[in-house]
Amino acid sequence: MSYTKFLLVVLACFAGINTLFSQSEFEGLGETSFAINTDISSNYKVNFAVRSRYYLYQDDDFNFENRQLDFVHFSTLNLDYNHSISLGVQYRIRESIDGDSNELRLTQQFNYTKKQEDTRFGHRVRFEQRILEDLTILRSRYRFALDFPLNGEKLDIGEAYFVGAMEALLSNSKNEKPELDHRTTAHIGWLVSKTLKLQFGTEYRFEAFNLNTEQKLFFLTSAVLKI
Numbered sequence: 001m002s003y004t005k006f007l008l009v010v011l012a013c014f015a016g017i018n019t020l021f022s023q024s025e026f027e028g029l030g031e032t033s034f035a036i037n038t039d040i041s042s043n044y045k046v047n048f049a050v051r052s053r054y055y056l057y058q059d060d061d062f063n064f065e066n067r068q069l070d071f072v073h074f075s076t077l078n079l080d081y082n083h084s085i086s087l088g089v090q091y092r093i094r095e096s097i098d099g100d101s102n103e104l105r106l107t108q109q110f111n112y113t114k115k116q117e118d119t120r121f122g123h124r125v126r127f128e129q130r131i132l133e134d135l136t137i138l139r140s141r142y143r144f145a146l147d148f149p150l151n152g153e154k155l156d157i158g159e160a161y162f163v164g165a166m167e168a169l170l171s172n173s174k175n176e177k178p179e180l181d182h183r184t185t186a187h188i189g190w191l192v193s194k195t196l197k198l199q200f201g202t203e204y205r206f207e208a209f210n211l212n213t214e215q216k217l218f219f220l221t222s223a224v225l226k227i
Helices: 002-014
Strands: 026-039 044-058 061-078 083-093 103-116 119-131 136-149 160-173 176-191 196-207 214-226
Antiparallel strands (some): 026 044, 103 119, 119 136, 136 160, 176 196, 196 214
């Protein structure tokens, strides 16, 4: 039953995405991240992450080129079993890598999760202030996600799980038109041990689709360590 759900979700996530490399505004990128999660108390936890992003395909050619480096922190307070709020701060280094502006990002988040049988559903709302060298962007985000184990009804050590998500984003800035984005993500993860998870996946982005659509495909790899 879990494998059937997995196939249905994958098909739903990527329906209609069959002309990737025929798009003139298409880019392929990779992103590798390492995160550490720590429980400070029963209802408060912190997260630290480092992410590296790099080009794999651009200007109709395959190549490898570093793009940016992100340092991220989130503090999360659980209000109850299903609800939580978070505050985040992120610093993005680009100027010394590809010449673009560095960025300071502040994030406020509300998250609601609900579990039904072996599947967990999540709704996430984020508000971000992206502070660049000569521009500040206010961005609102809504994400719907689900995850479930691929072996049985409970995730055990050594077993795999699936995570899928769809997200809508609205960006506003002074003297520029609002920008709408959409992202679809699918991950396969493994619970390697009680403290370590490994995830591999893809994310397809339609950026500024209300203005001049740019399409980007991300190949994602991550490790999450709980200490």
